[in-house]
Amino acid sequence: xxxxxxxxxxxxxxxxxxxxxxxxxxxxxxxxxxxxxxxxxxxxxxxxxxxxxxxxxxxxxxxxxxxxxxxxxxxxxxxxxxxxxxxxxxxxxxxxxxxxxxxxxxxxxxxxxxxxxxxxxxxxxxxxxxxxxxxxxxxxxxxxxxxxxxxxxxxxxxxxxxxxxxxxxxxxxxxxxxxxxxxxxxxxxxxxxxxxxxxxxxxxxxxxxxxxxxxxxxxxxxxxxxxxxxxxxxxxxxxxxxxxxxxxxxxxxxxxxxxxxxxxxxxxxxxxxxxxxxxxxxxxxxxxxxxxxxxxxxxxxxxxxxxxxxxxxxxxxxx
Amino acid sequence: xxxxxxxxxxxxxxxxxxxxxxxxxxxxxxxxxxxxxxxxxxxxxxxxxxxxxxxxxxxxxxxxxxxxxxxxxxxxxxxxxxxxxxxxxxxxxxxxxxxxxxxxxxxxxxxxxxxxxxxxxxxxxxxxxxxxxxxxxxxxxxxxxxxxxxxxxxxxxxxxxxxxxxxxxxxxxxxxxxxxxxxxxxxxxxxxxxxxxxxxxxxxxxxxxxxxxxxxxxxxxxxxxxxxxxxxxxxxxxxxxxxxxxxxxxxxxxxxxxxxxxxxxxxxxxxxxxxxxxxxxxxxxxxxxxxxxxxxx
Numbered sequence: 001x002x003x004x005x006x007x008x009x010x011x012x013x014x015x016x017x018x019x020x021x022x023x024x025x026x027x028x029x030x031x032x033x034x035x036x037x038x039x040x041x042x043x044x045x046x047x048x049x050x051x052x053x054x055x056x057x058x059x060x061x062x063x064x065x066x067x068x069x070x071x072x073x074x075x076x077x078x079x080x081x082x083x084x085x086x087x088x089x090x091x092x093x094x095x096x097x098x099x100x101x102x103x104x105x106x107x108x109x110x111x112x113x114x115x116x117x118x119x120x121x122x123x124x125x126x127x128x129x130x131x132x133x134x135x136x137x138x139x140x141x142x143x144x145x146x147x148x149x150x151x152x153x154x155x156x157x158x159x160x161x162x163x164x165x166x167x168x169x170x171x172x173x174x175x176x177x178x179x180x181x182x183x184x185x186x187x188x189x190x191x192x193x194x195x196x197x198x199x200x201x202x203x204x205x206x207x208x209x210x211x212x213x214x215x216x217x218x219x220x221x222x223x224x225x226x227x228x229x230x231x232x233x234x235x236x237x238x239x240x241x242x243x244x245x246x247x248x249x250x251x252x253x254x255x256x257x258x259x260x261x262x263x264x265x266x267x268x269x270x271x272x273x274x275x276x277x278x279x280x281x282x283x284x285x286x287x288x289x290x291x292x293x294x295x296x297x298x299x300x301x302x303x304x305x306x307x308x309x310x311x312x313x314x315x316x317x318x319x
Numbered sequence: 320x321x322x323x324x325x326x327x328x329x330x331x332x333x334x335x336x337x338x339x340x341x342x343x344x345x346x347x348x349x350x351x352x353x354x355x356x357x358x359x360x361x362x363x364x365x366x367x368x369x370x371x372x373x374x375x376x377x378x379x380x381x382x383x384x385x386x387x388x389x390x391x392x393x394x395x396x397x398x399x400x401x402x403x404x405x406x407x408x409x410x411x412x413x414x415x416x417x418x419x420x421x422x423x424x425x426x427x428x429x430x431x432x433x434x435x436x437x438x439x440x441x442x443x444x445x446x447x448x449x450x451x452x453x454x455x456x457x458x459x460x461x462x463x464x465x466x467x468x469x470x471x472x473x474x475x476x477x478x479x480x481x482x483x484x485x486x487x488x489x490x491x492x493x494x495x496x497x498x499x500x501x502x503x504x505x506x507x508x509x510x511x512x513x514x515x516x517x518x519x520x521x522x523x524x525x526x527x528x529x530x531x532x533x534x535x536x537x538x539x540x541x542x543x544x545x546x547x548x549x550x551x552x553x554x555x556x557x558x559x560x561x562x563x564x565x566x567x568x569x570x571x572x573x574x575x576x577x578x579x580x581x582x583x584x585x586x587x588x589x590x591x592x593x594x595x596x597x598x599x600x601x602x603x604x605x606x607x608x609x610x611x612x613x614x615x616x
Contacts, residue, residue, distance in 0.1 A: 016513075021514070032420065033484060096363075099360040102359065102360040103360060106353055121604070122366060122367045128570045128573050131577070135578075241545040270549075274548065
C-alpha cells in the first residue's frame with residue numbers, strides 16, 4: 001500500500017481501491033444521515049395522514065381536543081406554543097443581547113471568561129431538571145409572592161386571569177426565557193466578534209463613548225446575526241418539551257390570561273402520548289409532531305439565511 | 320478596550336475641556352448602559368446559581384443508601400437503582416451507535432467541503448440539531464415501537480443516537496478543519512493512501528477534540544427526557560440487559576416522580592436530578608474548561 005509508482009499523479013491516490021471504498025463508506029454514512037431526516041419527515045406525514053385527511057384544516061383551527069368524542073383540534077396547543085415562546089423571547093432577547101454586550105464589549109477578561117463559562121453551562125442543564133426547579137421552586141414563588149397578591153387584590157385585570165396556581169403560562173414562559181437566553185448570548189457574542197475592532201476604534205477616536213460605539217457601530221453591524229440568533233432561540237423555545245410540560249399546568253384550552261394553565265404542542269404530546277389508547281388519537285398526536293417539525297425547520301432555515309454560516313453552527317448544538 | 324472618557328486626571332480634564340451638559344449626559348448614558356448590561360449579565364449568570372442551589376440542597380436530602388440500592392416499588396418506598404442502571408445502559412448503547420456514524424459524517428463534511436452532497440448533509444445536520452427531541456421520539460416510536468407493539472430500551476437508545484449523530488458530525492467537521500493541511504499533505508507525500516491518512520493521521524491528530532465532541536453529545540443525551548418517554552417509557556423494575564423490554568432512566572425517573580403526591584418520591588426526583596446534573600456539569604466543565612480561554616473574547 002505504501003508504494004508510489006511514478007504513474008501516481010496528484011489525484012491518483014483516490015483511484016486506489018481502498019480509497020474508493022473509504023470514500024463510498026463516508027458517502028454512505030452521509031446519505032444515511034440525510035435519509036434519516038427524510039425518514040423522520042415521511043414517517044410523521046404518513047403517521048398523521050389519517051388525522052389530517054379526516055379533519056383537514058380543522059385540525060389546525062379546531063378548538064376542541066376530545067378523544068372520547070374523537071374530535072381533535074390543535075388550536076389550543078398552537079396558541080399555547082406561540083404565546084409562551086413569544087413571551088419568553090420578549091424577556092430573553094433584550095436580556096441575552098445586553099448580557100452578550102457586557103461579556104464581549106465591556107467586561108475585563110478576568111470577569112468575562114468565568115461569566116461566559118457560567119452562561120454556557122446554563123444551556124447544558126437537562127430540561128427535565130429545569131422543569132423540576134420550575135415546578136418545585138419557581139411555581140411556588142410565583143403563586144405565593146406574585147399571583148395570589150395580584151388575584152386577591154386586583155382580580156379581573158385584563159390579560160391576567162385565572163387562579164393563582166403558579167403552574168401557568170407565566171411560569172412556562174419564564175422557564176423558557178431562562179433556557180433560551182444562553183443560545184442568544186452565545187450566537188450574539190460570536191457575531192460581535194466578527195465586527196472589526198477598527199470600526200469600534202473609529203467611533204472612539206471621534207470622541208464617542210463606549211456605549212455609543214456599541215450602539216452606533218457594533219449593534220447595527222451585528223443586526224442580522226442577532227435576528228438570526230433570536231429566530232433560532234424562538235425555534236428552541238417552541239420545541240422545548242419537558243420544562244414546559246412540568247410548569248404550564250397542562251390544560252387543553254386556548255389560554256386567555258397569564259395565570260391560566262395551558263398546553264403547548266410539545267407538552268401535549270409528552271403528557272398524552274402514553275395515555276393515547278386509540279389509533280386515531282395517536283395519529284392526531286403525530287400530527288401535532290408534524291406541526292412542530294414544520295415550525296422548527298422553518299426557524300432553522302430562516303436562521304441559516306440570516307447568519308449565512310458565519311457564526312452559525314459552531315456553537316448552536318452546545319448552546 | 321479603552322474607556323472613552325479623557326485619559327487625563329479629572330481636574331486637568333475639567334480645565335481643558337469645558338464639560339457641556341451634553342457631554343455629561345453622554346457620560347451618564349454610558350454609565351447607565353454599562354450598569355444595565357452588567358445587571359442583565361448578573362441576572363443570567365445568577366439563574367444558574369438559583370437552579371444549582373436548589374438541586375444540590377434538595378438533592379442531598381434525597382440521596383441515601385436506599386436511593387442507590389432499591390428499585391422503584393411504589394409510594395413511600397424504593398429507590399432509583401433501576402433508573403441509574405437504565406441510564407448506564409441506554410446512553411452508552413446510543414453512543415456506540417452514534418459515535419462512528421457521527422464521526423464518519425463529520426469526516427465526509429470536512430473532506431468534501433463544497434461537494435453537493437456535503438452541502439445537503441450540512442443543512443440536514445443543522446436541521447436535525449434544531450429538531451425538537453420529542454419529534455425524534457415520535458419518529459422512533461413509529462419505526463421501532465409501533466411495529467413490535469412494545470416499548471423498549473433499544474428504541475430509547477436509537478432515539479438518543481439520532482439526537483447525538485448530527486451533534487457529533489458538526490463538531491467533528493469543525494475540529495477536522497483545524498488540522499493543518501500540511502499534516503495531511505506530509506502524509507500523502509510519503510505515499511500513504513488517502514484513507515490511511517484520514518484515519519491514522521488526520522483523525523489521530525484531532526482525536527482529543529473528537530472525544531470532547533462525543534462527550535458533550537453524551538452529556539446532552541444523558542439528560543434527554545421526551546424521546547425516552549415515547550420509546551423506552553420507564554420501568555419501576557430493574558432491567559439489566561433486556562433491550563426489548565421497557566427500561567427506566569434518570570430523566571424519565573425525575574419526570575414521573577416529580578408529579579407524584581409523595582414526599583419520598585419527590586425527594587428522590589431531586590436526588591436523581593443532582594446525580595444527573597453532576598454528571599452533565601462535570602463533563603461540560605472538564606471538556607470546555609480547557610478551551611474556555613480561546614472562546615471568550
